[in-house]
Amino acid sequence: MENQSPIKKYLPKVILVVVLVAGAFLGYSKYKYAQTHEDTDNAQVETYFVPVLPRMAGYVKSVSVKDYDNVQKDQLLVEIDTDEAKLALDEMEADLVQAQTDVENAKANIQNLQLVIRSNEANLKASILRRDKAKKDADRDAALVADHAITRKQSDDTKSAYEVLAAQYEAGVSDLTASKSRLPILTSILHKAEASLTIKKVKIDQQKLKLSYAKVYAPASGKIGRKNVEVGQFIQASQPLMTIVKDSTFWVIANFKETQVEHLKIGDVAELKLDAYPEIKLEGKIASIAEATGAKSSLLPPDNASGNFVKVTQRVPVKIEIIDFQKHLDILRAGLSLEVSVELKK
The missing domain is CATH 2.40.50.100 (RNA polymerase II/Efflux pump adaptor protein, barrel-sandwich hybrid domain)
Structure with missing residues (x-):
């Protein structure tokens, strides 16, 4: 049996040692990384939708x-298309001209009535003078009749003239009262016409505003x-x-587990890696941490008081500002998924 060469004899052991050392190094690196970072792949790029x-x-x-x-x-x-709206505007403007005419007519009627009232007042003053003179004449003639200086007929004629003038005075007073009583009526007609004119002007302004839309x-x-x-x-x-997707700003909403939030602080630096562009790494920093979990902010939040409670690890939304996002506008798209790694501060 031939002796094994030293290389064949020790190579498996060397490989095993190298593998163990590499595994230990990688394990230690991951452990150390985990102690200084919080990661999540539950994150999306967000922007404003108008x-x-x-x-x-x-x-x-x-x-x-x-x-x-x-x-x-x-x-x-x-x-x-605004053809119908323009025709409606023309009709409103024609109504406005008619309303302006009604206002002018109401003002003219009031002015005419005021002239009538002044005329009645002047006639009434003249009637008073004639009545008073006739009264004096009748009183004088009555005294002359008693002295037999004039005939009874002459005295009766002056008395009748006085009574006619007194009746004319009473008629003048009635005419003046009737004229003055018409003034509030005509004034209310004027106010109504002016209000109608104002309403028509407002409607025209509304129609013009509508046309601008x-x-x-x-x-x-x-x-x-x-x-x-x-x-x-x-x-x-x-x-x-x-819908317009605004390209003036982008940010990231990362949903961290509730067990990770304890170590996160506003201002922590984050490394962002888009799934669509894994070779490109972006930088960001935590801007805010939500006051409620994502489940509580949903349309139908879970009700643990129903008795059907199953404990599930909750997610807390964290807003991350993208540093110098203007440099990456060509790759940023709202809704893109990405991985987020936050470096914890000591």
């Missing part, structure tokens, strides 16, 4: 963008998704037409 909503109903006249186009703030996106502009800059509007389609007010 809905594009019309403020008036109507048929779509034109659509200026296509699916997934980049848009700038105040860029025209959709235009709504016919053009739908982008409320923010970004990229739209799939649009939900086509030319000729009838749309309602507040109907979602498309």
Whole structure:
């Protein structure tokens, strides 16, 4: 039997030692890393989503963008047909002219009545003077009759003249009272006409404002998704037409286990690795930690008081700001998954 060479004799032992040393080194490295870092792969890139909503109903006249186009703030996106709304505005403006005429007529009636009242007052003053003179004449003639200086007929004539003038005075007083009583009526008619005029002006302003809503502009800059509007389609007010994904800011929401939150602090540095671009590493820092778990913030939070309680490790949302995210706008997309590793402060 030939003797084994030293290499064949000791090679397995050397390999075993190398494997054990490498395993121990890797294990120690992972242990040390775990003591100084908290990791999670339950994380997504977030940004603001701005809905594009019309403020008036109507048929779509034109659509200026296509699916997934980049848009700038105040860029025209959709235009709504306004022919019917313009005809309605013309009708309102015609009603406004009529209402202005009603106001002018009401003012003219009041001015005419005021002239009548002044005329009645002047006539009443003249009637008072004539009545008083006739009273004096009647009293004088009555005395002369007693002295037999004039005939009874002459005295009766002056007395009758006085009575006629007194009756005319009473009629003048009635006419003046009647004229003055019409003044509040005409004034209320004027106020009603003025109120109607104001309402019609407001309606015209509302219609003009409504016409300004016919053009739908982008409320923010970004990229739209799939649009939900086509030319000729009838749309309602507040109907979602498309959504703009703002490209002005991005952040990460990482859902850490409740057992990890104890070591996390605002300002901790985080390493971010997108699943779509694993070779690219981004940097971030913790901006805030949610006050409630994700389950409590859901539409139907679990009710542990129901008696059907199963303890499940909860997740706490943590907001992480992406440092210098402008340099990575070409790869950042809302909703992308990523792995997050937070370096703990001592």
